[in-house]
Amino acid sequence: MSGRIVLFEKHLESAEVLWTNAVRYGFHPELAVSLDAVVTMLAYDPLPAALIMASSKTALGHKSFLKALRSSVRTRHLPVIVIAPAADEDHCIDTLAAGADDYVTTPFSPIELYARVKAILRPRLVSPPETIVVFDGLTLDPNTRTLFVMDAGERVDLYMCPTGFKLFRLLIKHAGQVLSRETILKSVWGEDGTVSPRLVDVHVYKIREVLREARRSCLIETVPKVGYRIDIPKVSA
Incomplete structure (x- = not known):
């Protein structure tokens, strides 16, 4: 279940870890170090299979970005997993409500992270057509x-x-x-x-x-x- 994914992480050391493990688990990652870079990557066809974005409690712009993704016909169904610090239930709830599909807290296991990506993508790849x-x-x-x-x-x-x-x-x-x-x-x-x-x-x-x-x-x-x-x-x- 490999696929192209976009990784948004401002810190290069953390980005390298995400990148290395994405390749290890069969994905083809592309790195973005700013939201503007993510927007540019999503503007061209084909869309990536998923977006993984690192966030923080103070990154208010990230929630606005998620809402913008979900309000766009082009990106409203793009799977998004947010990585953020633990022990903040309100941040988790607000992030998911803004449009994230999943929320992973740091520190995390790369195996768990990419297992979640595959879990989100699996229904899209193998599920038969469903009744309207x-x-x-x-x-x-x-x-x-x-x-x-x-x-x-x-x-x-x-x-x-x-x-x-x-x-x-x-x-x-x-x-x-x-x-x-x-x-x-x-x-x-x-x-x-x-x-x-x-x-x-x-x-x-x-x-x-x-x-x-x-x-x-x-x-x-x-x-x-x-x-x-x-x-x-x-x-x-």
């Missing part, structure tokens, strides 16, 4: 991770970050059922014990903001002390 879902007027295409609604005969595209899309699709798949935060965490983030249940609340908030564009912000119901659910739409007689 239509729910309460919303159309979800899991293959392209697109979401849209028809309004007065016109298509209105709605954007959710990759993790938000996966969470929303999970709730729709289990419409009528209450899903606990723990169940959602395991289904969306796997068995990663470092992920906080608060992250579910952050993404549900973001999803509701998107659904507000389609006048469906109340579609997801909060079940106090348990989790969330989506009710099955009632059919008029």
